[in-house]
Amino acid sequence: MSLIDFFSPVDLHKIMPQAGFFSSQMGSRTYMFVDTFPDLDHAMVDIAIFGVADDRNTIGNSGCALAPDHIRERFYSLYEGPYLSRIVDLGNIRAGNTVADTYFAVKTVVAELVKMDILPIILGGGQDITYAQYAAYESLETKADLVVIDSHFDLDDTTETSVETTSASYLNKIFLHEPNFLFNYSNIGYQTYFVSQDSLRFMEKLYFDVHRLGDFTGKISATEPVIRNASLVSFDISAIRSADACGNANATPNGFYGEDACQICRYAGMSDKLTSIGFYEFNPAFDQNGQTAILLSQMLWYFIDGFYNRKKDTPLTPKSQYMIYRAALKEDSHELVFVKSKKTDRWWLQVPYPAGTSQNERFHIVPCTYEDYQTAVSGEMPDLWWRTYQKLV
Numbered sequence: 001m002s003l004i005d006f007f008s009p010v011d012l013h014k015i016m017p018q019a020g021f022f023s024s025q026m027g028s029r030t031y032m033f034v035d036t037f038p039d040l041d042h043a044m045v046d047i048a049i050f051g052v053a054d055d056r057n058t059i060g061n062s063g064c065a066l067a068p069d070h071i072r073e074r075f076y077s078l079y080e081g082p083y084l085s086r087i088v089d090l091g092n093i094r095a096g097n098t099v100a101d102t103y104f105a106v107k108t109v110v111a112e113l114v115k116m117d118i119l120p121i122i123l124g125g126g127q128d129i130t131y132a133q134y135a136a137y138e139s140l141e142t143k144a145d146l147v148v149i150d151s152h153f154d155l156d157d158t159t160e161t162s163v164e165t166t167s168a169s170y171l172n173k174i175f176l177h178e179p180n181f182l183f184n185y186s187n188i189g190y191q192t193y194f195v196s197q198d199s200l201r202f203m204e205k206l207y208f209d210v211h212r213l214g215d216f217t218g219k220i221s222a223t224e225p226v227i228r229n230a231s232l233v234s235f236d237i238s239a240i241r242s243a244d245a246c247g248n249a250n251a252t253p254n255g256f257y258g259e260d261a262c263q264i265c266r267y268a269g270m271s272d273k274l275t276s277i278g279f280y281e282f283n284p285a286f287d288q289n290g291q292t293a294i295l296l297s298q299m300l301w302y303f304i305d306g307f308y309n310r311k312k313d314t315p316l317t318p319k320s321q322y323m324i325y326r327a328a329l330k331e332d333s334h335e336l337v338f339v340k341s342k343k344t345d346r347w348w349l350q351v352p353y354p355a356g357t358s359q360n361e362r363f364h365i366v367p368c369t370y371e372d373y374q375t376a377v378s379g380e381m382p383d384l385w386w387r388t389y390q391k392l393v
Contacts, residue, residue: 002037003037003040003090003108003109003112004033004037006093006094006105006108006109007033007037007050007090007091007092007093007094008053008091008092008094009032009033009034009035009091010032010033010034010072010089010091010092011069012032012034014069014072014073015027015069015072015073015076016076017077021076021077022079024079024080025076025077025078025079025080026075026076026077026078026079026080026085026087026301027076027077029080029085029087030049030076030085030087030088030089031043031087031088031089032088032089032091033088033089033090033091037090038088038090040088040113040116040118041116043088044086045086045087045088045116045118046085046086046087046118046119046307046308047085047086047087047088047118047119047120047121047304047307048087048088048089048090048113048118048119048120048121049087049088049089049090049120049121049123049300050068050089050090050091050092050093050109050120050121050122050123051067051068051069051071051072051091051092051093051122051123051124051125052065052068052092052093052102052106052122052123052124052125052129053065053066053068053092053093053094053095053125054093054095054096054099054102054125054126054129055124055125055126056095056099056126057099057126057128057164057165057166057167058125058126058127058128058166058167058281059166059167059168059250060249060250061126061167061248061249061250061281061283062249062283063249063283063284063285063286064124064125064126064248064280064281064282064283065095065125065126066283066284066285067123067124067125067282067283067284068092068123068124068125069092070282070284070287070290070293071123071279071282071293071296071297071300072089072123073290073293074290074293074294074296074297075296075297075300075301077297078297078298078301081301081304081305081308083305083308083309085304085308087304090109093105093106093109099128099165102129102132103129103131103132103135103165104132105132106122106129106132106133106136107132107133107135107136108136109136110122110132110133110136110276111136111137111138111139111140113276114136114137114140114275114276115139115140119274119275119276119277119307120276120277121276121277121278121279121300121303122276122277122278122279122280123278123279124278124279124280124281124282125280126166126167126280126281127150127154127167127170127234127236127278127280127281128165128166128167128170129278129280130146130148130170130174130234130278130280131165131170131173131174133232133234133276133278134146134174134177134182134232135177136276137181137231137232138177138179138181141181142181142231143181143182143183144181144182144183144231144232145182145183145184145185145186145229145230145231145232145273146174146182146184146185146186146230146231146232146233146234147185147186147187147188147226147227147229147230147232147233147234147268148171148185148186148187148188148233148234148235148236149187149188149189149233149234149235149236149239149256149261149264150187150188150189150190150234150236150238150239151189151190151191151194151213151236151238151239151252151254151255152168152190152191152194152195152236152238153171153187153190153195153199153203153210154167154168154169154170154171155169155171155172155175155199155202156168156169156172167280167281171185175206183391184208184209184229184391185203185206185208185209186208186209186210186211186226186229186230187203187208187209187210187211188211188216188223188226188227188239188264189211189212189213189216189239189255189256190210190211190212190213191212191213191252191254191255192212207387207388207390207391208387209226209384209387211223211226213254213255213256216256216260220256220260220263220264221263222369223263223264223267224267224346224367225346225347225367225368225369226367227264227267227268227271227274228267228270228271228273228346228367229271229273229366229367230268230271230273230274231273231274231275231276232274232275232276232277232278233268233274233276233277233278234277234278234280235261235264235265235277235278235279235280235299236280236281237279237280237281237282237292237296238250238251238252238255238281239255239256239261240255240256240257240258240261240295241253241254241255241256241257242255244256244257244258244261244291244295245258245261245282245291245292245295245296246286246287246288246291246292247282247283247284247285247286247287247288247291247292247293248281248282248283248286248292249283249285249286250281251286258295258298261295261299262295262298262299262302263302265299265300265302265303265306266302266303266305266306267306268303268306269302269303269304269305269306269307269308269309269310270306270307270309270310270311271306271310272310272311272312272313272314277303279296279299279300282296311341311343311344311346313341313343313344313346315339315341315348315365316339316365321341321342321343322339322340322341322342323339323340323342324337324338324339325337325338325339325340325373326338327373327376327377328379329376329379329380329381330379330380336349336350336376336381336382336385337349337350337363338350338368338372338373338376339365346367347367347368347369347370347372347373348365348366348367348368349365349366349367349368349372349382349384349385349388350363350364350365351363351364351365351366351385351388351389351392352364352389353392354389354392354393364388364392366384366388368382368384372384372385
């Protein structure tokens, strides 16, 4: 099966200005599937953009299937940054006869692109497509870390396998998926009044990392270590406050500022571990003067800018580029080991695998903050160490 079977071409009449694109704009720097599908096996490609024209399982936001072309129209008028981009646009995945058909198409495309070392950028569509994005990692036979930027937990409180995969319950399908290859789930930006206490207790029981919107007020850099550990990211546009992104039927007054969303996307692009990202729930019917489309195009630009500024500072490779810090805990002989990159000043924490586990490595390494190191120096155990250790048991 060829990937072209899933796609409809990009409609240039919808996205290109009458005078065309300037040579330095992204519209001229991106190879788009208009007549000929790109030869991904032989072309030098870093990033592949594609839309998903399906919103049948979104909750209260019908119309977001039309989002991809509205984002393209704004994005391709932006100018390329100080790098030589190698990007293709594969067009839109057509809505299948059933939503399951659409999920299969997304899963297949994402899996094939990741295997070719091409990073897919998904323009949704409903956020339920995150399930298909995640399912692609099953064929990669590796544990995945999912980071979702969202004001809600899209988790049905019943946690039953019969729950339909919707934009409000897709996490159930991910958490209950067999085989289970999810190592960690992190939420960035949930708002407490949108989240039940049962859901919070459920997340705590599974040692997942969930972070309130208020945790990042005035310190958006605190999102970076969370995102740095992600294999895949799902960004719900409703996580941004309605004044900055009104193009969503479920938009609310509070949320991230537009510039914060752009910074989060740049952090995501800079993550060496990240291999796919999806932007979901943008609904052009509620957009005013194209404001949300403009913001999303800028978020996409910042993600790409981050991608071409990756530092490739995977911990301890080579060891000479890192500094090792040790901290002893109070009333305990246990010692915590931290790693700091000389190149970027980024921090990691070493968490040993429990005795008896069938692992080749002696420890798991997880991104952390300087504040985690300060906590350990004061003699206290950072919460991050404990949550990570419990997932390794």
